[in-house]
Amino acid sequence: MGHLPHDPGAPRGEAATSRARPSPLALVAESTGTPPEDLRAEDTFEDLGLDSLLMVRLRLRLEEEFGLWLDEVDLNLTTTLAELEHLLQTHGS
Secondary structure: OOEOOOOOOOOOOHHHHOOOOOOHHHHHHHHHOOOHHHOEOOOEOOOOOOOHHHHHHHHHHHHHHHOOOOOOOOOOOOOEHHHHHHHHHHOOO
């Protein structure tokens, strides 16, 4: 698999300067210290160096930003970034 696509729906211009909701990949990049362009769909959170405490923090941040509840069974250290994208789409993000 290759790199994940960048969020084409991300705001540009003036809209980008206002408080916009970060993309899931931006939150993952921030949490892991991995540049967004280096994130790949098949990467798991464990592959990216998260431990259980950081995973909880990321889950809470995703819940806050996207207004949904994420079960630790669905979103855990072995979840891939592709599965995260699917999970957020399924929950109507």
